[in-house]
Amino acid sequence: MEFYSEAINRLVEELEGLPGIGSKTAQRLAFHVLNMPKERVEQLADSLTTAKEKICLCKTCFTLTDKEYCPICTSQNRNKKLIMAVENTRDLVAYEKTGKYEGVYHVLHGAISPMLGIGPGDIRLKELMERLQGDVEELIIATNSSLEGETTAMYISKLVKPTGIPVSRIASGVPVGGDLEYIDEVTLLRALEGRTLL
Amino acid sequence: MEFYSEAINRLVEELEGLPGIGSKTAQRLAFHVLNMPKERVEQLADSLTTAKEKICLCKTCFTLTDKEYCPICTSQNRNKKLIMAVENTRDLVAYEKTGKYEGVYHVLHGAISPMLGIGPGDIRLKELMERLQGDVEELIIATNSSLEGETTAMYISKLVKPTGIPVSRIASGVPVGGDLEYIDEVTLLRALEGRTLL
Numbered sequence: 001m002e003f004y005s006e007a008i009n010r011l012v013e014e015l016e017g018l019p020g021i022g023s024k025t026a027q028r029l030a031f032h033v034l035n036m037p038k039e040r041v042e043q044l045a046d047s048l049t050t051a052k053e054k055i056c057l058c059k060t061c062f063t064l065t066d067k068e069y070c071p072i073c074t075s076q077n078r079n080k081k082l083i084m085a086v087e088n089t090r091d092l093v094a095y096e097k098t099g100k101y102e103g104v105y106h107v108l109h110g111a112i113s114p115m116l117g118i119g120p121g122d123i124r125l126k127e128l129m130e131r132l133q134g135d136v137e138e139l140i141i142a143t144n145s146s147l148e149g150e151t152t153a154m155y156i157s158k159l160v161k162p163t164g165i166p167v168s169r170i171a172s173g174v175p176v177g178g179d180l181e182y183i184d185e186v187t188l189l190r191a192l193e194g195r196t197l198l
Numbered sequence: 199m200e201f202y203s204e205a206i207n208r209l210v211e212e213l214e215g216l217p218g219i220g221s222k223t224a225q226r227l228a229f230h231v232l233n234m235p236k237e238r239v240e241q242l243a244d245s246l247t248t249a250k251e252k253i254c255l256c257k258t259c260f261t262l263t264d265k266e267y268c269p270i271c272t273s274q275n276r277n278k279k280l281i282m283a284v285e286n287t288r289d290l291v292a293y294e295k296t297g298k299y300e301g302v303y304h305v306l307h308g309a310i311s312p313m314l315g316i317g318p319g320d321i322r323l324k325e326l327m328e329r330l331q332g333d334v335e336e337l338i339i340a341t342n343s344s345l346e347g348e349t350t351a352m353y354i355s356k357l358v359k360p361t362g363i364p365v366s367r368i369a370s371g372v373p374v375g376g377d378l379e380y381i382d383e384v385t386l387l388r389a390l391e392g393r394t395l396l
Binding site: 006020065066093 | 202203206212213216218219223225227229231238242245246247248252262288
């Protein structure tokens with residue numbers, strides 16, 4: 001990359017460090033930035049540092065927020081006795097977008113993955129167990145339907161069993177609007193196993 | 199996007215404004231930034247503003263550089279009588295990477311596109327014509343092999359003809375390593391037309 005001047009090289013290298021951004025995309029983005037008005041570039045740079053400075057984790061559910069406790073945990077309209085465990089804040093937001101879930105969340109910040117060396121101690125499981133010592137009526141495990149997500153779900157359900165709190169798992173099956181023809185065999189079998197009477 | 203806190207929303211919106219970055223990618227990038235060490239985020243933000251502040255256009259060839267004249271135009275080893283016109287700095291870098299071109303460049307900053315309302319006056323054509331009044335032995339047109347690139351090449355060649363300076367166009371054909379089976383008809387015809395005797 002000795003073809004660009006120093007400042008462009010540095011920008012390209014910084015952008016390449018972001019996930020899903022390869023060398024070509026980083027170059028395209030860098031040149032786009034150079035063509036942007038100065039104020040817009042400063043806004044972008046400022047939004048990066050501001051977000052990093054202001055955002056912390058909610059002390060109850062560990063979602064990313066800019067306050068000590070997040071709006072969901074402090075809301076009067078949420079059922080604090082219903083907890084949904086999710087892998088990250090993006091998954092929390094995905095469920096919030098449905099607008100139908102009235103309980104609260106617990107963000108694990110990851111899933112158990114022996115392959116990546118992530119054990120039960122590396123995610124917010126201890127904190128979840130502490131919350132379950134309070135007045136909880138149900139724990140819904142909404143980790144991803146991946147190997148890691150399933151492992152985490154199994155692990156949590158075993159861990160929670162002795163407390164007597166009901167633990168549920170979100171359903172696996174054919175996505176709404178999904179065409180059976182294009183869906184993998186494992187999902188099809190899961191959908192069959194999880195069938196409900198009409 | 200009312201599910202995130204203010205600072206995250208702002209970051210996601212800023213990232214969405216970049217080319218090729220949609221809503222989902224912007225969210226993924228934003229959360230990645232929040233997980234990055236503070237110093238790395240500051241470096242990234244700084245690289246954006248620094249690049250924007252330092253980079254200007256070379257006064258001879260109009261490539262992006264951090265000096266008044268770029269290293270290629272000031273080099274003693276380049277043939278100033280051979281000029282290659284390219285659409286943008288990325289295309290210049292693509293040719294520089296071959297390491298074989300010994301002439302200089304002229305960056306047009308675009309191509310003529312009646313569809314997008316980009317006329318001859320919107321690219322650095324006037325500046326190219328001025329350069330051609332000097333001692334130039336050949337002008338190579340290396341605009342893209344797209345409709346806009348070809349239109350620009352035709353336009354420039356007609357414009358330069360009266361000056362008597364030889365104008366050439368880089369060859370179109372089958373890319374090296376390309377499999378004929380997967381190459382479009384227009385390219386195959388171009389390759390046939392441009393065949394050379396062995």
